[in-house]
Amino acid sequence: MKFSELNLNDNVLEALDAMMFDECTPIQAEAIPIILENKDLIAVAQTGTGKTAAFLLPVLNKLSEGKHTPDKINTIIMSPTRELAQQIDKEMEGFGYFVSVSSVAIYGGNDGIAFAQQKKGLTLGADVVIATPGRLLSHLNLGYVDLSHVEHFILDEADRMLDMGFFEDIMQVVKCLPKERQTIMFSATMPSKIQKLASSILTNPEVIKLSVSKPAEKILQAAYVCFENQKLEIIRTLFNNEDAKKSVIFASSKLKVKEVARELAKMNLRVGEIHSDLDQKNREQMLQDFKSNNIDILVGTDIIARGIDIDDIGLVINYDVPNDSEDYVHRIGRTARANHEGIAITFISEKDQENFYEIERFLEKEIFKIPLPAELGNAPTYDPKNNSPRKQQYNKRPARNKNKN
Template structure:
């Protein structure tokens, strides 16, 4: 079932106008295949990776089902990580911005419980949350699902990978049996089929080709000595000089060790793994997304929900055992018509993993060579931006415009010198061009934001 234009779908005029105002006209493949079924109220199991347009597919579906006069929870989206839940919330709010009084609430761990209870008491139409925090609210009675119409399980494969199977089962036990259930997963494994059998009724299966076109992503493999892995990575980073690279390791320990080695060799690097506290994770992701850090070393689980625009390269420091995981890793680069680079290091004893990838993608691997390179400390290419950390956020009524105004006011910085601004509950981050950072720091320290003085420093 393939419909090319949003205007051909049976959508409410206000929703259609807003979709068009956001610049969406043609449906992505996953939207074209899934949305007609979703709008008919059918259960859908869809194989689709991050960046495929899946959030808009289920977002439009659930917005079209709402009864706005009833301030009860009518749609629930369950996500594996807080970052993904935040992205989903933002996308649904964008899709709903011209429809008045739609209340969307994020329920994630790592933030205070009390304010979430207060928001729920005022009435909410759509809840987006992580399994653990949803369980807490359901057990305490602050979240009720008796009026639920649509349940979405987003990135279901990663929720299973992260050990959320029992938590998901518990959350769903509070939902009515007569509901629409939409299940989205990047992979289509036996555990996902089992999950579908458990929670869905006669689902329509939609699968979008998960392989990548040569035109999008250039894939290269490098055979290396196991002991020379770090030097080989250093060579690839120095040779290609990407502004933004995710380097994947298979374990938290390797992740931290590699980040330490890269940092001591002068590279701009941050580490992302499951042991980070939420506020530190936020800071890492902000710095990487705003281009004030060039390299992110991550495990698969920690990188879940990561959606960085203009990611130039993905490097597999270690190849995964599962070729589907490889395809999912490299799919984060080469998006929106841009070229991407996927580079993989492979020791002699790991060549069977490359064979599995060749079989999965149905094409031969292209091998290349690394030149001799020694990791040693020297000044490497610095990222274009520097992040300033402000000890004030949403709770202090700070908005992006307030920070921009404080920086660019009379005799201040040009707007072009200021990059991405991220506001959290108690802190904010602003990216500033490297050459302008001292002026920006002096200006924020000397002036006021929202009539108040806040502590400001370079993020590290």
């Protein structure tokens, strides 16, 4: 579908034409008409599907008509991280060049001057506020932010916000909003906690769920079947055999991230770590060091699975098997971007075999299992049906005595 087939006004279509946007992505084709009709919406779509334009364009379309209250905050877009807020703000600037709409980005990790500039934008009443939850709440608590005229409340990557512990912050902001508003929620996944949030803040929402796309063809996928205590030695072997590509390693918890990063540093590898214990300033500095090649390897939790937009990552390692297929696709999608090739390697311990088998079923193919280097010893057999935690728990039950009277 072309943008010209949607009910967008001439100002927005002119902006799209100048930016050489012609064809809608599937999420844009489905979401834009719903948002233009002022309906609440839950949209489940991956990063990279064009979702930012899917909510920006209809909001800009309404604002360009000039029917909103001037000098008041009309739209709030909340994002989980400073990096994503900056990306949204950048797209807003691109579209806003052709549509007379004011906006301000509100996020932490900067100095007092920036805070003062944010305060000025909020008190003057920017049409669109793009904010991280914690920083917006900081301004709200100081008493000078008026949200009584907000017509559109948008949560981008809502699942990440909940993963990062922002549920209470979101609900505090919601208490300051008018009950009569349009609420739009974008999420890459739809777990029960997202459904709970949606039922709390949305009214009779439309639901769009795009199927998870398969990984890019240029990603070479492979795996090691191994014991937990063999994983670090596999990494040592991988990086001893060739120069370290720019690499991302995903682990299941922040404690494991710290442990892996510490052990890689002992191997004299240039490594950094990102997890929720780091404040925004340190997370941003770590990402900048990674982008500028000051470090070669970045170890992190799923907090970065949809937050890194770097084109030259050559290798992704899943130190632990992700919980589901969607997380797997997001993780390995950090490589093979912008027509580059990439490698994704997953370490499969016994307890993770059933999860990985489900990922293979989703991919509709078997991932090649690389034999362990001989010096690391024997590997467990890849037998997902018998190595499932449920099966093992069942096998550990004491046998019932059928002859008991």
